[in-house]
Amino acid sequence: MIKIGIVGGTGYTGVELLRLLAQHPEAELTAITSRKEAGMPVADLFPNLRGRVKLAFSDPAQAPLSQCDVVFFATPNGVAMTQTRALLDAGVKVIDLAADFRIKDIAMWEKWYGMAHACPDLVAEAVYGLPEINRDRIRGARLIANPGCYPTAVQLGFLPLIEAGVVDTDHLIADAKSGVSGAGRKAEVHTLLAEAGDNFKAYGVAGHRHWPEIRQGLSQLAGRVVGLTFVPHLTPMIRGIHATLYARLTQEVDLQVLYENRYRNEPFVDVLPAGAHPETRSVRAANVCRIAVHRPQGGDTVVVLSVIDNLVKGAAGQAIQNMNILFGLPERLGLDQVPLLP
Amino acid sequence: MIKIGIVGGTGYTGVELLRLLAQHPEAELTAITSRKEAGMPVADLFPNLRGRVKLAFSDPAQAPLSQCDVVFFATPNGVAMTQTRALLDAGVKVIDLAADFRIKDIAMWEKWYGMAHACPDLVAEAVYGLPEINRDRIRGARLIANPGCYPTAVQLGFLPLIEAGVVDTDHLIADAKSGVSGAGRKAEVHTLLAEAGDNFKAYGVAGHRHWPEIRQGLSQLAGRVVGLTFVPHLTPMIRGIHATLYARLTQEVDLQVLYENRYRNEPFVDVLPAGAHPETRSVRAANVCRIAVHRPQGGDTVVVLSVIDNLVKGAAGQAIQNMNILFGLPERLGLDQVPLLP
């Protein structure tokens, strides 16, 4: 059994880790911390866990994190970077679900996240935890930077096109739509049901923190810096991301075959038949990315549709997938939930 | 492995049976029928099942149902009663998720369901599949009448009060609220998102088919015919039933102790601490009924709050619970999904 610690378990990625780990046959939940809720049984905060998770939140200072095999950080940005070195030194593997280790360019990170980075050397060591690209490097890592939700959907959608070198990478467009759980479990006016319900809006058009992360990933695939326009939107649903991607073809290619071949052996990427339109609910609660590729009217513009559950393949599920790889477990272990429909 | 047939698999109880059975370690999905969709892979209709259910719908006339160990009817009312005898004769157990075998009084059934009953003798034999009341009789049954969704939430809520004989059973009130999946996967105007979204209404106040079913169950508990006012409402959500129950106390009793004692050993009924308010999402996607009991301002009116997922404990999950009992399996087998929150 793998002893597991979770730092910062009161948000949506925290409760989702607990939901999934409670059913994982090799996971032993050992500690979950929250400064604010220390002492409260986890199931009092999250009633879905009643009878399933017996742990209480413990104070971060007293939690036996260094005795865990792996610690997940489900904290705000800037927390993991202050605690990771001590854990690594104690032989604990770390998977950060926040952004602290995602951007290799430290100056870039500091600009977008508005703080100085506490451990640039660990950024260099960290492996970006997108298994479809980095599976081999994940296997031997100590520290995983778990990708953001938008970056997962967008990178998996563009990946085959860019690897194959068949599109103009100077003008990629990602029009992405997210459910409100992506904004987290924070008391804010703009994500109230009375504000975000029955409403649709774009946000962050001038700049969103996932833009440099996506651009970094796509640039690595392309071997050169790509040009990317990224427009996120808030849609009145709880879970799910739908990325609609646009690129201009620079050479002829059978797109359906390209995608099917690239993802044939991926356990968590499902290429839909030609002509299909994936729905976010088809992946609700499950660690899957479903993708369809289109070429409307046979023109030179490719349209890729890519959907994930932002809390699963976009966060907690992918983190557990990374854990499975890190510990040599079958990659699907504990991640075989059937999506919930309706 | 238990060979399983499903008749009528294109509705919400059908897809929910498939979601749950696909993860059940003793279930072998053998046949699923649909006259209309015969030949179509199930996963083409329900994309959440891609990669998880390989069956295609087969024509009812050709499906090998008589070779199954158990057949679930997820059909409209009136279908199961025409096919059940042949299956029972072939040694197949039958679990009907529709209403054909729920009401013992044939005349009453025929009045509320508007058709003649095809096999009154089988109604007499059928066991009403509410395990919290009938577990022993379910064990030896050939034919299970799986309860309706409202009846499950309402009966489990009232049960301890009525068994204990502490309330006036002439004037029970059940104010129940359901998500729209309770209306099924039928093309109808009134359950369109543009009609039922951002809207709340009562319906069927003059009479709803679940009224005689609930009244029958409560009357059996009470040992006399109870008086019941039942008002169902449609609420703009997908899954979930919330029943708010009102009864007048006729003697002093510690309500919290009464409920906790009654359900202490029930695997799928969770009595919340005093003062709690169960939310429908705390049972979403799981086979659980959560109940809280209140006595506002210490008056003589008891208020019981009872929530279920109408498609799980209110339909497919309870049917599998019954299957587990019928076949001597652990009652929780394949039913340990953690509810989905958020």
Next chain:
Amino acid sequence: MIKIGIVGGTGYTGVELLRLLAQHPEAELTAITSRKEAGMPVADLFPNLRGRVKLAFSDPAQAPLSQCDVVFFATPNGVAMTQTRALLDAGVKVIDLAADFRIKDIAMWEKWYGMAHACPDLVAEAVYGLPEINRDRIRGARLIANPGCYPTAVQLGFLPLIEAGVVDTDHLIADAKSGVSGAGRKAEVHTLLAEAGDNFKAYGVAGHRHWPEIRQGLSQLAGRVVGLTFVPHLTPMIRGIHATLYARLTQEVDLQVLYENRYRNEPFVDVLPAGAHPETRSVRAANVCRIAVHRPQGGDTVVVLSVIDNLVKGAAGQAIQNMNILFGLPERLGLDQVPLLP
């Protein structure tokens, strides 16, 4: 033109007052205050008002409220009571949309609202602004206590029964369901879309501040203290209240005729035909209460269904109705919006 001031215009009752007053032919918006947003154009906070409301929020200390003809308080409880006397002394009429002047029993108010009352004498003077009961007294008032949202729906629903003396008033039950805008425009976790969406729950079963208000109103109608069980619920929609009311008949009466006669001349109460089920969307955005009365299976339990838009007839619209009465204007003036459906 009536010069109008609004104190506390950044919440939902504030923006709704502005929406309605912007179209009122006799209203001249003169000042709107907000300590926090002073200086900001109202339309920057509420983009629906762009081009329609030119006012900016002004600091409460500097706003020319004493030069208004009427001031609306759209503030949290406890604010209006500290500012009302000075306004009345200056000859300004006051309509409080909060609860400061609703409860005549000061001790009761102080218990439920958790603070000392600043001006008990003005509570005695204030007229409870439910025109269907108090129209004549409103006409001559200086100070109006605008009713709460639940109290409006529940009192209008029970009113004919209690006035006629045909029900047992010791055991009234009000099962009420509200959209989330009733909780206001405050940053809170439990009303986030990711929390309150696709979810249903009761709250405040042990006690809700609207319980003493409703009880007071019904007791005045009954001429004796009534017994009331009041259970509010949160439903995943933005606007609307649906009250389902239960009472036991103590004598025979033609319920449909009773309701139609009582409300025949009321401009904003609509009694539906026998057998109908009012939907909240049928009153969305409009100052209407629609009511249907049922007697299921001809028993002795009456079921009344009463719907309003909590922000209109349950708050801002009713406040303007009161203003129209106060100033001798036609009661419908500026309140003839057709409900929005779908």
Next chain:
Amino acid sequence: MIKIGIVGGTGYTGVELLRLLAQHPEAELTAITSRKEAGMPVADLFPNLRGRVKLAFSDPAQAPLSQCDVVFFATPNGVAMTQTRALLDAGVKVIDLAADFRIKDIAMWEKWYGMAHACPDLVAEAVYGLPEINRDRIRGARLIANPGCYPTAVQLGFLPLIEAGVVDTDHLIADAKSGVSGAGRKAEVHTLLAEAGDNFKAYGVAGHRHWPEIRQGLSQLAGRVVGLTFVPHLTPMIRGIHATLYARLTQEVDLQVLYENRYRNEPFVDVLPAGAHPETRSVRAANVCRIAVHRPQGGDTVVVLSVIDNLVKGAAGQAIQNMNILFGLPERLGLDQVPLLP
């Protein structure tokens, strides 16, 4: 007073015409037809109209349409073209809210709409009713082709860029999101709340009927055939369209000034300040298009955000705007509803 007939009043554009016309000071509702609901009072089908619209549906064959001044067709595609000539001959003006007269290229229309056109000569005569482009021609017209919902949002968004000739018109991209009322009031499975709720999907990527309409409009503006990729999406809300538009700049221009100047005198187009993100709810229930223009990171890609209420500026409101122009009334008459927020 203008005598008004409506053909086909049982859908969402029909009820929205009624809502708006019931408040229009110059409109006299004279006839509304429905084959299926003939004889039923309109307010029985649409309870929001109780007390506001006294008309009953009349049989199309017997309705006094030829005595009207203007007839609106709120019918499925293919109906208006069979009845328009007779009305025009009788001196009645016709505004078709369906697509019968929108596409000038008859072969193109017949391909996309799958039927032969009944009156190609009237297509040639019809004026495309987008007042921001065609106001002068609308003034003298007999027959108006009211634009589609997506085409309104997309054309108004692209218009200033294309008129100014500052973008590459070979590769325009319109990523559009619609609430479900855009699919109409038809009983269909895919727009049930249980299907479309808490879900997001693209549809019609290979081809949607609004593509040729948008392309025609933009090509007329550009003076040459444009290249357009159009991807519509279904979003879980009732009303609203959000179009996110992408184009590549071919020359330097002050985008904010360009948009503000173009729409300065338009009564129903609101250009937001630089950096803004319009929300669909900011136009809910009102005849407004709000637009913001962005240039992320100062690159060469322009992003335009354009929102409308699909039933108002995208259908019924625009039709009444056209009526006002046709009859020489002030363009805003009866169209001054303040948007509903929250």
